[in-house]
Amino acid sequence: MRLIAENLGGERGGAAVFSGIGFALEAGQALVVTGPNGSGKSTLLRVVAGLLPKAEGRVLLEGGGEEFPSIASACHYLGHQNAMKTALSVTENLRFWREFHGEGRLDVEEALETVGLGGIGHLPFGYLSTGQRRRAAIAKLLVSHRPLWLLDEPTAGLDKASEGRLAELMRGHCTDGGMIVAATHLPLGLEGAKALAMREAG
């Protein structure tokens, strides 16, 4: 499986945010996108996912087969928001996404254990702290299988221990033949990851 972007350009409100971005990811590889605020990291991820129209160029997934015909169907998108309902318990939230996404991988309880939230699945999501919410959202990546992870500032709000755990999860995902595109300010602890530095537009 290969993720290829050629001469990709994105815009926000009619103004070009970035242009001429190109990369190719093989199965098992990760791409770390860095750059100052406003350089278009989040926009790039949303363009790759297909949530925003691309201004120019192309991005495609090769070898996804029938199971993953498009990037949208092959990716987990973890944005700034955690996509969880505050009125529902953590377990209810995760169980919903597991069923909606299909391709079940870990159990909800196992996934919560993996991110260090074992035993608090019964709490409403709204009661959790920022870091715990982020960890629950990371658990969402584990409950169903997607070969491509698009992570936007995945470490936002995480403490040191959780950052280490996330790095381990990402390494595990790559070892399993998955691909990761992560936008971040902080080093993620991914050895051998490709790097893409975005420049300020203008």
Place this chain on the structure above:
Amino acid sequence: MLALLLRDIRLSIRAGGGALTGVIFFLAVIATIPFGVGPDLKLLARIGPAILWIGALLACLLGLDRLFQADREDGSLDLLVLGNDRHMLALTVLVKCVAHWAGSVLPLVVAAPLLGLFMNMEPLAIGATALTLLVGTPAITFIGAVGAAVAVALPRGGLLISVLVLPLTIPVLIFGVSASYGATANPDPFLQPFLILAALTLFLAVLGPVAAALALRHGTD
């Protein structure tokens, strides 16, 4: 899909959901009418079905703005849009509409017979009105979904949605009310307007979600 249906119904029942808001608004509208119109029992019975329909229509519009906005704010909408290849987005929208109807509008239909007593309506008229509400209110939800999808990116889009949607719901209101009257007033037909009402609901059950899905796909930013 079933998971989505159950999640949304559960959300509308939990604290902060819209299930009770609509019913209380409906109750407030209907309860004040007899005070405003005066104690003329015959007049109340005559305008009863129309008032129930108008009250239910307005109460339906009340919670519509949260249909997609809540999902947009917490990021769920992105994932629902991305899931298009597995669950066609129009189908997702349809399921969300059905859940919204079951969670927020069905309580109105259940409350309607009780509120009909306030209006001194006969049992037959109450039954007919409740039946037409049961058949007609899904159409309002489906039209409303289009408005909600168009205005999803706007903060405080609630009023805009009502203004957008209200003109389109007028046919539903007209046929709903005329079917309700047809059941009691002798020369008026019941079946014809009732069938048109059912046809409107079925037609909009297809058109509404497709249009709303289109608006959502192009509204993400």
